[in-house]
Structures are given as structure tokens and as C-alpha cells.
Amino acid sequence: MMFVILTIGFLYGSLIFWFLLGMKKIxxxxSKGLKAITKFSIIVPFRNEAEHLPALLDAINTIDYPESMFEVLFIDDDSNDNSVTIIEHFINANTNLNLFILPNQRQSNSPKKDAITTAIDRTKNDWIITTDADCIxxxxxxHLLDERIQSKQPELIAGPVTYLSEHKFLNQFQLLDLHSLQGITIGAFGWKRPFLCNGANLAYKKEAFYDANGFSENDTIASGDDIFLMEKIVKLYPEKVDYLKSQEAIVYTNSQPDWNSLIHQRIRWAAKASAYxxxxxxTTALIVLLINLYLVVSxxxxxxxxxxxxxxxxLMGxxxxxxxxxxxxxxxFFKxxxxLKYYLQSSLLYPFFSFYVAIRSFFFGYKWKDRKFIQ
Incomplete structure (x- = not known):
């Protein structure tokens, strides 16, 4: 047993060191102040986001980019609160912006993938950006995406995402976990072996989306609109995927409000892992799972x-x-x-939390946006 644990520890340490070196490569x-030349279509799927939409809409109103060079498509996934009314009022008050609201056209088991597909079929511009309704x-x-496109000529760009910080342990626990995921994301991009990205800040060519045949082959899985699409684009254009490492490009989003919501979110994430x-x-998922498992067992x-x-x-040390x-x-990087003052408490809790989520993911479905999904 000792040999197995030492082997897993060595593999885990080597893996984290590999990601750390990759981070240094990016x-x-x-910004170099280049003239804007790229036209964007921003897609925002939403369902019952009345609480968060005002902050997003305020942020859209402050975007510093030529108004004629971007559009925003809001895709309503059968909301039953006043989300649609909030957006309609915003559209009526900002006629200078290219804003549209469309109903989701359901075709698969994934409402979000359907929403993005619905929007892309209606977009006017060559570059697609996805984000979420609870983002800032x-x-x-x-401007930064445009300059990155001009300098690198990529097919896909992943951007940085973090949570809005609150003085609650639950929020800090999630924030540190997201930092670890973002660090791994950046490190993998540094080695040109990306496997993670976040749909709250993701841009790609519309042509690349169609070349990859959109979300086909994984539209039975409710989540994964970001990672599965990136996997397909990486196969088509392995040298044309990029990471925008800029503090001025950070998209902020909200953490889960309670432990139950967080558990359901993580079960949803786990549900797509088997399809990677x-x-x-x-390999990364397996090694991380094993070291956390051994911590729980020990x-x-x-x-x-x-x-x-x-x-x-x-082992914990x-x-x-x-x-x-x-x-x-x-x-x-995220300032x-x-x-990090919550690092010790979060690290002590995380192996047990992840083990619990892993066990539940084998036997139970999850709730997402007031809908139940079965594994």
C-alpha cells in the first residue's frame, strides 16, 4: 500500500509541477491600442436570472468597443420570472446597441447547448463569444479579444474567469477551487495541450463551430458546452487555440449560494467527465481523484x-x-x-467534499436551473 501511495504522490506532484511550468509559458x-477590426456576436443563454441580469446589463452598457461591431443575443430558456421583462426594458432603453432576445429552440437533452446553437444560427458576425447571465x-x-485575434489568428480563445469575492467560507472555498482549475487551464494551454475552459469567457470562430459540427455527439449530456466543443476544435486546429491571459479580460461570476447547490453543480460537472x-x-482527473481518495481513506x-x-x-502536508x-x-493573477488565508481550511475539507460528490454522482442525478437531470 505504501508503494501505491508514494507512486500516486509522485505522479500528483509531477503533474502539478508540469502545470506550473506551463503557466510560465503564457x-x-x-493592449497595444490597435484599431478594432473584429466583429463579435455575444451569446447569453438565461433561465430565471432576474436577480443577476441587472449587473450583466450594466456591464454590457460599459463595454468599450464600437457599437456597430458587436451584437448581444439573449436566449430565453423558458424563464418563468421577470428576466425577459428586464432585458426588454434594457433593449428599449439602449437602441444604440445591437441587442436581441430569442426563445430557445430545444433539440436535445442540453438546454444550454440548444440555446447556443439557436443563437449561432441567427448571428451576423464571424466571431462568437459565450458568457453567462450571472457574469460581469x-x-x-x-478590445483585448480583438487584439489577441489580430496577433495570434486563432480559431478559439479561452479567457479567465473567477468568482466575485464574499466574506463567507462557502464562497472562499469555491473561489480557491476555481483558482486551482484556472491554474490547470492556463498551464495546459501553456503546453498547447488544453483540456479545460470556461463557457463564461469563451470565444471562437463561427466557422470553427460549424467545422466541428457544433455540439453533435455529446448533446445527450446536459453540460459541457465549453469543454466538448473545445476538444473538437483542438482536433481540427491543434495550433490555433489560445488563452487570453489578461487581468483586464477577467470575467466575474457568482459562486453557488449554498452547499446543496454546490453539490449539484459538481455532480453536473462529474457527469461529463466520463465523456472526455x-x-x-x-489522467489529471484520475490522479486527483486517487490522491483525494487516499486522503479520505488514511x-x-x-x-x-x-x-x-x-x-x-x-500525506495532507x-x-x-x-x-x-x-x-x-x-x-x-486574479488579484x-x-x-489564501482560507487555504488550510479549504484544503482539509476538499478531499472529503470531492469524495462525497464522486459517490453521489454514481447514484443520483442533479438539479440545474430548476430542472432535474438523470445520469
């Missing part, structure tokens, strides 16, 4: 006196040391280093 991107968009967002086609992604063994408690302390550098670099 430099901060700064930065003013220079489109990327070997790096699958803790149970320690409290039942089957193994020395010092063994659990050693090892993981704390290995994880900290990549979290520190990511938190520094959220203050959240």
Missing part, C-alpha cells in the same frame, strides 16, 4: 487506529505544499491573494 497580454464583463473585454476524449484531462484509518495519525498528517505554488500564482 505571458500577460497587454470587463470594459476592455472585446482528452488523455491529459482523463483519515478513516487514522481515527479508527488502523494506521498512525502521523501518516494522514504527512505533502498535498498542501504541492498545491500552494499554483494557487498562489493564480490568486496573484485575490487575500483568499
Amino acid at each position: 505571458e500577460l497580454f497587454e 464583463l470587463p470594459p476592455k473585454w472585446l 476524449n482528452n488523455s491529459i484531462g482523463k 483519515f478513516i484509518g487514522a481515527i479508527t487506529l488502523l494506521i498512525p495519525f502521523s501518516f494522514f498528517v504527512f 505533502f498535498k498542501l505544499i504541492i498545491d500552494f505554488p499554483i494557487l498562489y500564482k493564480t490568486a496573484s 485575490q491573494k487575500n483568499q
Whole structure:
């Protein structure tokens, strides 16, 4: 058993170090003040987002980009609150902007993928950007994407995403977890082996979407509108996917409001993991699962006196040391280093949380936007 644990520890440490080196390969991107030439179509699927829409709409109103060069398509996924009314009032008050609201055309088991497909078929511009209704968009967002497109000529660009910070442990727990995912995302892009991205800040050519045959082959899975599409585009254009590492391009979103919502979110994420086609992604998920599993097992063994408690302390200490550098670099990039004061508590809880989610994902479905989905 000791040999197995040491092997997993070595693999985990090597993996995190590999991602850390990859992060260094992507430099901060700064605007050079180039003239805007790219036209964008921003897609915002929504369902019952009346609480969050005002912040998004205010952010759209402050986007610093020629108004004639972008449009925003809001796709209503059968909302039953006053989301549609809020957007309609905004459209009527901002006739200078190209704003549209459309009903979702359901075709598959994935409402969000259907919403994006519905919108893309109606877009006028060559570049698609997806975001979420609970996001806050930065003013220079489109300018930075445009300059990155001009300099790199990519087919897809992934952008940085973080949570709005709150003085609650649940929020800080999620924020640190997202930092780890963002660090892994950046690191994998640095090695040109991407397998993660976030649909709250994702841009791609409309032609690339159609070349990849959209969301076909995975439209039975409710989530994954970002990762599965990126996988297909990477296969078609392995050298044409890019990461926009800019603090002025960070999209902020809301964390889950309670533990139950967070658990359902993570079960939803786990539901798509088995369909990943990327070997790096699958290997990473397996190694992370195994080290967290061994932490849980060693803790149970320690409290039942089957193994020395010092063994659990050693294994947890090892993981704390290995994880900290990549979290520190990511938190520094997002200017959220203050959240690292929750690092110890979050790290102690995370193995048990992830183990619980993994067990539940095998036996139960999940709720998303007031809908139930069966695994």
C-alpha cells in the first residue's frame, strides 16, 4: 500500500509541477491600442436570472468597443420570472446597441447547448463569444479579444474567469477551487495541450463551430458546452487555440449560494467527465481523484487506529505544499491573494467534499436551473 501511495504522490506532484511550468509559458497580454477590426456576436443563454441580469446589463452598457461591431443575443430558456421583462426594458432603453432576445429552440437533452446553437444560427458576425447571465464583463473585454485575434489568428480563445469575492467560507472555498482549475487551464494551454475552459469567457470562430459540427455527439449530456466543443476544435486546429491571459479580460461570476447547490453543480460537472476524449484531462482527473481518495481513506484509518495519525498528517502536508505554488500564482493573477488565508481550511475539507460528490454522482442525478437531470 505504501508503494501505491508514494507512486500516486509522485505522479500528483509531477503533474502539478508540469502545470506550473506551463503557466510560465503564457505571458500577460497587454493592449497595444490597435484599431478594432473584429466583429463579435455575444451569446447569453438565461433561465430565471432576474436577480443577476441587472449587473450583466450594466456591464454590457460599459463595454468599450464600437457599437456597430458587436451584437448581444439573449436566449430565453423558458424563464418563468421577470428576466425577459428586464432585458426588454434594457433593449428599449439602449437602441444604440445591437441587442436581441430569442426563445430557445430545444433539440436535445442540453438546454444550454440548444440555446447556443439557436443563437449561432441567427448571428451576423464571424466571431462568437459565450458568457453567462450571472457574469460581469470587463470594459476592455472585446478590445483585448480583438487584439489577441489580430496577433495570434486563432480559431478559439479561452479567457479567465473567477468568482466575485464574499466574506463567507462557502464562497472562499469555491473561489480557491476555481483558482486551482484556472491554474490547470492556463498551464495546459501553456503546453498547447488544453483540456479545460470556461463557457463564461469563451470565444471562437463561427466557422470553427460549424467545422466541428457544433455540439453533435455529446448533446445527450446536459453540460459541457465549453469543454466538448473545445476538444473538437483542438482536433481540427491543434495550433490555433489560445488563452487570453489578461487581468483586464477577467470575467466575474457568482459562486453557488449554498452547499446543496454546490453539490449539484459538481455532480453536473462529474457527469461529463466520463465523456472526455482528452488523455491529459482523463489522467489529471484520475490522479486527483486517487490522491483525494487516499486522503479520505488514511483519515478513516487514522481515527479508527488502523494506521498512525502521523501518516494522514504527512500525506495532507505533502498535498498542501504541492498545491500552494499554483494557487498562489493564480490568486496573484486574479488579484485575490487575500483568499489564501482560507487555504488550510479549504484544503482539509476538499478531499472529503470531492469524495462525497464522486459517490453521489454514481447514484443520483442533479438539479440545474430548476430542472432535474438523470445520469
